Amino acid sequence: MLTNLFDGVAYGMLLFVLACGLSVTLGVMNFINLAHGSFAMAGGYVAAYLVNRLGVPFLAALPLAFLASAALGLVLERTLYIHVYRKSHLDQVLFSIGLVFMSVAAVDFVAGSQQRFVGVPDFLEARFEVLGVSMGAYRLLIIGICGVLAVAMQVVLARTRFGSRLRAAVDDPLVARGLGINVDAIFMITFAVGSGLAGLGGALGAEILGLDPSFPLKFMVYFLIVVTVGGSSSIIGPFLASILLGIADVAGKYYLPDAGAFVIYSVMIVVLLLRPQGLLAPRVAR
Amino acid sequence: MTPAESAAAALAAAARWRPAEYLFWALALASWFLLPDRHLLLNEAFIFGLFAVSLDLILGYGGIVSLGHAAFFGFGAYVAGLLAKAGFGEPVLALLAAGAASMVLGFATSFLVLRGSDLTRIMVTLSVSLVLFELANRMTSLTGGADGLQGIVMAPVLGRFEFDIFGHVAYGYTLAVVFVLFLAARRVVYSPFGWSVRAVKGNALRTAALGIPVTFRLVGIYALAACYAGIAGALLAETTEFVSLDVLTLQRSAEVLLMLVIGGTGYLYGGLIGALAFKVMQDWLAELTPQYWQFWIGFLLVLLVVVGRERVFAAPQALLRMARR
Numbered sequence: 001m002l003t004n005l006f007d008g009v010a011y012g013m014l015l016f017v018l019a020c021g022l023s024v025t026l027g028v029m030n031f032i033n034l035a036h037g038s039f040a041m042a043g044g045y046v047a048a049y050l051v052n053r054l055g056v057p058f059l060a061a062l063p064l065a066f067l068a069s070a071a072l073g074l075v076l077e078r079t080l081y082i083h084v085y086r087k088s089h090l091d092q093v094l095f096s097i098g099l100v101f102m103s104v105a106a107v108d109f110v111a112g113s114q115q116r117f118v119g120v121p122d123f124l125e126a127r128f129e130v131l132g133v134s135m136g137a138y139r140l141l142i143i144g145i146c147g148v149l150a151v152a153m154q155v156v157l158a159r160t161r162f163g164s165r166l167r168a169a170v171d172d173p174l175v176a177r178g179l180g181i182n183v184d185a186i187f188m189i190t191f192a193v194g195s196g197l198a199g200l201g202g203a204l205g206a207e208i209l210g211l212d213p214s215f216p217l218k219f220m221v222y223f224l225i226v227v228t229v230g231g232s233s234s235i236i237g238p239f240l241a242s243i244l245l246g247i248a249d250v251a252g253k254y255y256l257p258d259a260g261a262f263v264i265y266s267v268m269i270v271v272l273l274l275r276p277q278g279l280l281a282p283r284v285a286r
Numbered sequence: 287m288t289p290a291e292s293a294a295a296a297l298a299a300a301a302r303w304r305p306a307e308y309l310f311w312a313l314a315l316a317s318w319f320l321l322p323d324r325h326l327l328l329n330e331a332f333i334f335g336l337f338a339v340s341l342d343l344i345l346g347y348g349g350i351v352s353l354g355h356a357a358f359f360g361f362g363a364y365v366a367g368l369l370a371k372a373g374f375g376e377p378v379l380a381l382l383a384a385g386a387a388s389m390v391l392g393f394a395t396s397f398l399v400l401r402g403s404d405l406t407r408i409m410v411t412l413s414v415s416l417v418l419f420e421l422a423n424r425m426t427s428l429t430g431g432a433d434g435l436q437g438i439v440m441a442p443v444l445g446r447f448e449f450d451i452f453g454h455v456a457y458g459y460t461l462a463v464v465f466v467l468f469l470a471a472r473r474v475v476y477s478p479f480g481w482s483v484r485a486v487k488g489n490a491l492r493t494a495a496l497g498i499p500v501t502f503r504l505v506g507i508y509a510l511a512a513c514y515a516g517i518a519g520a521l522l523a524e525t526t527e528f529v530s531l532d533v534l535t536l537q538r539s540a541e542v543l544l545m546l547v548i549g550g551t552g553y554l555y556g557g558l559i560g561a562l563a564f565k566v567m568q569d570w571l572a573e574l575t576p577q578y579w580q581f582w583i584g585f586l587l588v589l590l591v592v593v594g595r596e597r598v599f600a601a602p603q604a605l606l607r608m609a610r611r
Binding site for chain 1: 345351353398402404405406408409410412413414416417420421424482537538540544547577578579580581583584585586588589590591592595
């Protein structure tokens with residue numbers, strides 16, 4: 001029971017790191033980016049290549065995966081996304097689905113369609129018993145890293161100059177521009193960091209989520225759930241949503257294996273109907 | 287002429303048959319006689335064309351962006367397949383049954399779609415299709431799960447024309463069904479109902495102020511589109527005598543969106559033209575790079591959006607306009 005809860009929390013934390021970048025692009029910039037999973041996949045494959053081929057230690061590969069995905073996000077944002085921000089939602093959906101198709105086929109071409117694993121060092125394979133709860137070291141690491149990241153993000157958003165500029169740019173880009181805030185640069189950096197975090201999550205989660213070319217399609221829905229259920233008004237909403245989703249998914253698979261993902265989708269439909277702006281968001285129309 | 291008379295004349299002019307339309311259907315009919323070894327491909331193209339037309343009804347006319355339209359396509363396919371397996375293999379009746387069942391499903395889920403922003407709609411349509419996919423995946427005793435629904439045997443069409451492996455009868459049958467349904471859809475979009483749906487797309491608030499019941503219009507067009515999609519799915523099940531989980535995937539929903547966008551939204555022919563173009567292109571790409579054709583489909587999508595749909599299609603549309611005059 002508690003072990004399941006623990007695994008669920010670890011899974012949820014992972015989802016949070018994967019999806020929090022999307023909560024910015026989608027919630028904040030109002031851009032429907034279905035290709036977010038592609039950045040996560042990129043991070044996962046970079047980590048797999050570094051660890052398995054070049055022998056880079058696992059923990060050192062994580063920041064490199066972050067940097068690689070962030071760089072990829074930066075390049076794509078400057079070259080492609082920037083043209084699509086102002087287009088209709090239909091165009092955004094078409095564009096990002098196109099990117100997903102391209103990334104799926106490209107990764108299939110480069111790395112093959114079989115599932116990849118990132119070699120995890122031995123000390124992370126250990127398990128502990130604490131008060132009757134069996135905890136894997138690997139999942140503890142995930143919880144640790146993601147917890148630190150969540151706190152760091154909240155601090156950056158709430159306490160720093162960059163954070164207040166970002167919030168200003170989100171609330172009203174026009175006025176923010178008028179005040180001399182470089183909105184484009186802020187969005188660019190935010191997009192890159194969000195993509196980087198997705199890549200980090202992809203590298204960290206390769207072991208749990210599985211890594212193959214269909215990754216962006218498989219997890220697209222999960223990311224979207226986190227963002228739509230969590231809302232975009234703060235970091236806390238998506239965070240709670242991911243934890244809930246993680247626990248519900250792990251528990252659902254354990255206690256109701258026949259129902260599968262059915263429960264999650266149904267819950268999401270209900271939440272969307274009752275609170276279209278997200279669980280925590282105030283009821284205002286944007 | 288009074289304003290009312292001139293408005294009526296303008297509406298009648300908009301609904302008039304253009305020469306290009308006669309040409310389109312004449313070519314479609316000719317293709318049955320002239321391209322006998324392409325019937326399998328054309329059959330699929332017209333089935334997906336009908337599917338894209340159904341999406342056009344809600345997207346091009348109703349303004350609802352759906353990323354889960356495959357839900358109705360797949361539902362119709364499974365209804366027709368299961369009926370045939372249970373011994374009710376009369377194709378036309380199975381089509382009607384599948385259409386009716388999908389319409390009920392569309393009516394029931396339309397209330398979910400009416401609320402919220404574009405994003406909420408995308409999410410809800412997507413989840414409805416995912417829920418159906420999970421159901422079909424889990425209920426293996428009924429649907430065959432990942433193995434697909436096998437052992438479908440269809441009776442001859444109208445008791446006379448037996449389906450053959452070359453798709454001759456299948457294509458003729460599909461063509462006839464698509465033509466009849468297209469005529470009906472054309473009638474609907476140029477009816478007062480169709481014009482008011484377009485008004486809702488233009489500005490829901492003002493339409494409501496004019497006294498048009500916005501909710502009922504959207505529910506109506508959504509249920510109609512679901513019915514069309516279900517019939518398209520049933521056609522696929524009948525003519526291929528097989529249903530796999532594939533019909534309910536996100537890929538299907540995305541592909542049909544692409545087909546419609548290639549052909550253009552909001553004039554009904556876009557779905558058919560787009561599906562033809564897509565199928566021919568897919569066939570060609572799959573021969574060129576069997577495994578990676580998806581890459582080029584994605585590339586096309588990105589290109590379309592970044593360059594701008596209106597600019598890419600400006601040339602063919604100018605031609606079309608000239609043909610219409």
